[in-house]
Structures are given as structure tokens and as C-alpha cells.
Amino acid sequence: MAVFKIVHSTKYQYNWPIKESINEIRLFPYNFENQDVLKFELNITNNPNVDISQDRYGNRVGNFNNLEVHSEMAIESRMIVRVNHSLKIPEIDTTTIQDLEVEKEKSIELLRLSYPEAIEKQNKIIAILNKIKHQDKPVIEIARLCNQYVYSNFSYTKGITNIETTLDEVLQHKKGVCQDFALVLLQLLRTAGIPSRYVSGYVCPNKSGLRGEGATHAWVEIYTPTQGWLGIDPTNNIWTMDNHIKLSVGRNFTDCTPVKGTFKGLAKQKLSVSVSVEYEDGRQFEEVNEVQLQEISLEKQKELDYIEHVHQQQQ
Structure with missing residues (x-):
């Protein structure tokens, strides 16, 4: 049996302010026979209301809108989870x-x-x-x-x-x-x-x-x-x-997908994800990843370059 404290942080950054960010998250750990969720906390920029439902596979799904103008959005889930199935090598099974x-x-x-x-x-x-x-x-x-x-x-x-x-x-x-x-x-x-x-x-x-x-x-x-x-x-x-x-x-x-969504506005976005894991004895591990996002179209890239050029000229 093991108990873990996990902090999962997702941060979106935009080079220009955007609005009406609409998001769907699957960051809620499973409760099942060999996994107990002892504590869970969710923190999101601007503290929007999160509508939680269940999908066809039994996952808890959160949907929320961040309607205010913003240049950054952070989603942080904190959980304490107890797992108790060791190395679960299956029993001898003749099922074909x-x-x-x-x-x-x-x-x-x-x-x-x-x-x-x-x-x-x-x-x-x-x-x-x-x-x-x-x-x-x-x-x-x-x-x-x-x-x-x-x-x-x-x-x-x-x-x-x-x-x-x-x-x-x-x-x-x-x-x-x-x-x-x-x-x-x-x-x-x-x-x-x-x-x-x-x-x-x-x-x-x-x-x-x-x-x-x-x-x-x-x-x-x-x-x-x-x-x-x-x-x-x-x-x-x-x-x-x-x-x-x-x-x-x-x-x-x-x-x-843990986090996915869309927004209104013309801006380049940067996504970073970090996961911190802490054991009962105080040991802690953390990994931070810069996520490679889907490439934008050439037409959109030209628009973004033009906006950046105008901004530089104004300065």
C-alpha cells in the first residue's frame, strides 16, 4: 500500500490577451477497488464554476468557461491518493x-x-x-x-x-x-x-x-x-x-485528454505542464514539460506576424 500527494499544474500563456476560454478537464482521480482518493482540490484562474458530469466510460469530466479577458490561465489539481494492489500479476487464467x-x-x-x-x-x-x-x-x-x-x-x-x-x-x-x-x-x-x-x-x-x-x-x-x-x-x-x-x-x-479547450482571440499560446509527486516519507519528485502544440495555419501565422509588427512599430 502506498499514499501519494500529487500536484498537477497546467499553465497556458498567450502573447496577446484572449477571452471566452472554453475548457474540458479530466483531472479527477478514479475511486475503485484498489485506489482510494483521500483528498482532492481544484484551483483555476478566476475561479470559474466547474460543471462536473460523467462520460460513457465512468470518468468524471469538468467543463468551465473563463469569459474574462486574460493573458494566462492556470489549472491546478491537488490530490492525496492511496493505492493498494502492489504488482498485480494476474492469476492463472485460461480465457481464450x-x-x-x-x-x-x-x-x-x-x-x-x-x-x-x-x-x-x-x-x-x-x-x-x-x-x-x-x-x-x-x-x-x-x-x-x-x-x-x-x-x-x-x-x-x-x-x-x-x-x-x-x-x-x-x-x-x-x-x-x-x-x-x-x-x-x-x-x-x-x-x-x-x-x-x-x-x-x-x-x-x-x-x-x-x-x-x-x-x-x-x-x-x-x-x-x-x-x-x-x-x-x-x-x-x-x-x-x-x-x-x-x-x-x-x-x-x-x-x-487531461485538459483541452478553445478560446476567442488571435494569439500565440504556450503550454507547460508540471507534475509533483510527494511520498509519505517526504521525498518529492517534480517534472516540468513544455508541451508541443499543434502547428497553426500559414494564414493565421501571417496574421500573428502582422499584429506583432504593428505592435513593434507603435513602440
Whole structure:
């Protein structure tokens, strides 16, 4: 059992004042059998009202508007979470893909989570499954082999992918970070016929060292009728353990994006995200990332350059 204090800070900065910022957040940690949320606090610039609802996957979703003119917006979530599942290696399970077909007939959601994405390099996915000889193996074993393959054959490299990077691009370069690893594993498992979902959360540092620790993290959960949803982490080639804190689940990253939104105004924006993790004994870890945002259009860039030029002339 472990207790963590986590502070997740998201800061948007704009070079010109903007208004009517409309946002959606998934920053509320899960309460489930092996994870208890002991305390949660949310702080947002200008203290807007946050309307909280639940999406189709059971995630708590917050929606808010920041209508006042502003040049900066900060969103900070503070939580104390207790986790109690150690290294949850699944029990011996003989469930097969054929057994899952019966389960999928009972649940449209399980069926939906079994469909792979339509990608150009699907032949590479099929080749990997053939290489590990997944046919006739139990579901747990297929998941383990796929997880191990991604870990061993894809290079953990920061800075070469972003939220717009496609699965085809990851398969081409065989490099990326936890989000990319999770998407590849999902495609493998779903192609094999296993209901699987994307998980967004944190992986807290431990003595053995984990890739992606101390920051937002992503992994995968598979479904078996005997054990429910089981977490598996391709970035570290392990089943989830006490260090994994779950925020949200969904079909892909889009369903689990911690913060997303839009605004009125013509301005360049800068996004930075920091995550601080504190243990019961006082140890603390912090990571700050400058997030690479989607490139703006050439037309918009010209408008921004013109405004900047006029401003300089006036000075």
C-alpha cells in the first residue's frame, strides 16, 4: 500500500490577451477497488464554476468557461491518493479469444473496444501477432507477449512525437513515449480480438526506476470475464502496481485528454505542464514539460506576424 500527494499544474500563456476560454478537464482521480482518493482540490484562474458530469466510460469530466479577458490561465489539481494492489500479476487464467466472443455479444461497449483503428500499416500489426504466435494462447499470455514486444522493439525517446503523431508514424519510426507505446499495444490487442482501453494517469517514481515516472503517464487495460480490467504498462513491460495512479480511461488518448479547450482571440499560446509527486516519507519528485502544440495555419501565422509588427512599430 502506498499514499501519494500529487500536484498537477497546467499553465497556458498567450502573447496577446484572449477571452471566452472554453475548457474540458479530466483531472479527477478514479475511486475503485484498489485506489482510494483521500483528498482532492481544484484551483483555476478566476475561479470559474466547474460543471462536473460523467462520460460513457465512468470518468468524471469538468467543463468551465473563463469569459474574462486574460493573458494566462492556470489549472491546478491537488490530490492525496492511496493505492493498494502492489504488482498485480494476474492469476492463472485460461480465457481464450473464443471465450471473449461470448462476452462481446453481451456488451456493445466491449465489442466497441475490440475494434482496431483503421491504419495504413495494419500489415505490420498482423506480422507482429504472427511472430509471437498468438493463436490459441490464453488472453493473459497474448497481452504479456504483445507488451513485451512493444517494450523490446520500440525505443523510448522523448521529443520526437506529440499528441498529433499518428499510429502509422509511430510504427514507421518505432520511437516515442508512453502515449505512443500504449496506442501500439492497443492496436495489437484489439486486432487479436481482446477488449482493451487506454488509461491516462501518473506513474510515481520507485527505487527500481520506471520510464515516464514523475509525470503524466499512459498504459492499457485488458478485459477478462474472470478478473475484469487488468492494467499493463508497455513503457515498462510490467503489469500495473502501487506506483500507477489512474485518472481516466477511454478508447484512445482523445477520450482521456487531461485538459483541452478553445478560446476567442488571435494569439500565440504556450503550454507547460508540471507534475509533483510527494511520498509519505517526504521525498518529492517534480517534472516540468513544455508541451508541443499543434502547428497553426500559414494564414493565421501571417496574421500573428502582422499584429506583432504593428505592435513593434507603435513602440
